[in-house]
Amino acid sequence: MKYINLGDTNWQVSAVAFGTWRMHSGNNVSLDQATKALEAAYDCGINFIDSSDVYGRGESEKLLGQALRNSSIKREDVFIQTKGGIIPHQRYDFSKEHLLNAVDDSLQRLGLDYLDAYVLHRPDPLMEPDEVADAFDQMQREGKVRHFGVSNFNTQQFLLLQESLDQKLLVNQLEFGLKHTGMIDHGIHSNMSDERSIDHDGEFLEFARRMGVTIQAWSPFQLSNYGGLFINNPDYPELNQALQKLADKYQVSKNAIALAWILRHPASFQVLIGSMNPEHIVDNAQGPEIQLTRQEWYDLYKAAGNDLP
Ligand SMILES: NC(=O)c1ccc[n+]([C@@H]2O[C@H](COP(=O)([O-])OP(=O)(O)OC[C@H]3O[C@@H](n4cnc5c(N)ncnc54)[C@H](OP(=O)(O)O)[C@@H]3O)[C@@H](O)[C@H]2O)c1
Numbered sequence: 001m002k003y004i005n006l007g008d009t010n011w012q013v014s015a016v017a018f019g020t021w022r023m024h025s026g027n028n029v030s031l032d033q034a035t036k037a038l039e040a041a042y043d044c045g046i047n048f049i050d051s052s053d054v055y056g057r058g059e060s061e062k063l064l065g066q067a068l069r070n071s072s073i074k075r076e077d078v079f080i081q082t083k084g085g086i087i088p089h090q091r092y093d094f095s096k097e098h099l100l101n102a103v104d105d106s107l108q109r110l111g112l113d114y115l116d117a118y119v120l121h122r123p124d125p126l127m128e129p130d131e132v133a134d135a136f137d138q139m140q141r142e143g144k145v146r147h148f149g150v151s152n153f154n155t156q157q158f159l160l161l162q163e164s165l166d167q168k169l170l171v172n173q174l175e176f177g178l179k180h181t182g183m184i185d186h187g188i189h190s191n192m193s194d195e196r197s198i199d200h201d202g203e204f205l206e207f208a209r210r211m212g213v214t215i216q217a218w219s220p221f222q223l224s225n226y227g228g229l230f231i232n233n234p235d236y237p238e239l240n241q242a243l244q245k246l247a248d249k250y251q252v253s254k255n256a257i258a259l260a261w262i263l264r265h266p267a268s269f270q271v272l273i274g275s276m277n278p279e280h281i282v283d284n285a286q287g288p289e290i291q292l293t294r295q296e297w298y299d300l301y302k303a304a305g306n307d308l309p
Pocket residue numbers: 018019020021022050051121151152173174217218219220221222229253255272273274275276277279280281283284
């Protein structure tokens with residue numbers, strides 16, 4: 001496993017993190033399976049777990065807490081992060097009252113007395129940065145949360161909040177992978193007027209590199225907008241051939257190559273994987289061991305349907 005510094009801190013966290021979006025009975029995941037998946041991740045050197053209060057409508061946090069207690073993993077040996085700020089099908093809510101209640105509910109479901117990080121799940125247009133700052137201060141003062149981050153924020157939203165906080169935001173969770181490359185497309189198409197030149201996130205990638213913010217890339221194997229997997233998908237033969245060629249060369253799976261592609265970028269990405277299958281987790285965890293050449297990185301980018309002007 002490769003380890004990276006989280007944000008601009010000295011903490012060494014695994015470059016691959018274990019995501020628990022799919023850890024719930026709706027996805028046919030039992031406590032036994034959740035425990036096995038968690039232990040497989042830990043045995044591969046993964047020391048970072050991500051959840052959210054909306055995953056499985058709270059069930060994922062519960063199952064994660066149970067799986068952790070069921071496993072041989074010590075609480076202090078893993079970095080546990082969850083997210084809040086969404087009231088499903090109603091609104092995003094960054095009010096102090098909601099955030100304080102939400103973090104208490106998450107801790108209770110997880111069966112933990114502190115979180116390593118709390119992340120705001122999706123930007124709330126009604127966000128009052130000072131109110132969020134009060135909530136974060138209180139969570140930290142009461143020993144419930146150690147660090148903070150955001151998810152799906154653009155650069156200005158990130159700065160707007162950061163300027164009101166005493167704590168440094170360490171992470172921003174953003175969708176990124178071979179079939180969701182907007183963060184780099186617009187840079188490659190800079191100064192052009194085609195569709196790919198459109199910047200969808202306020203140049204967050206460049207901002208993160210300058211400011212030492214970790215981008216947590218979510219859904220690395222998925223098509224954009226929850227469109228399903230591109231790996232072994234017959235609609236993407238060119239990309240799958242290119243992945244297979246490198247998988248053969250490096251003697252790993254196509255999934256591991258897709259992760260190596262993200263991690264080859266010089267921004268310090270952390271990739272959130274979502275498999276609940278121990279074999280697939282072991283497979284994916286080989287990604288950080290592979291250092292693609294510059295040409296291989298570009299070949300995969302082009303095979304994914306992108307051009308170089
Ligand atoms: N902040 C946000 O808005 C946001 C949004 C979405 C997700 N996330 C985070 O990102 C995490 C990952 O998202 P994701 O689950 O979409 O990621 P993903 O790892 O791209 O996709 C997981 C899916 O790929 C399959 N898969 C993985 N490795 C495989 C392999 N080697 N062979 C065959 N199939 C394989 C899994 O099936 P198996 O289980 O059968 O292996 C599962 O169906 C989530 O858990 C969550 O923590 C954040």
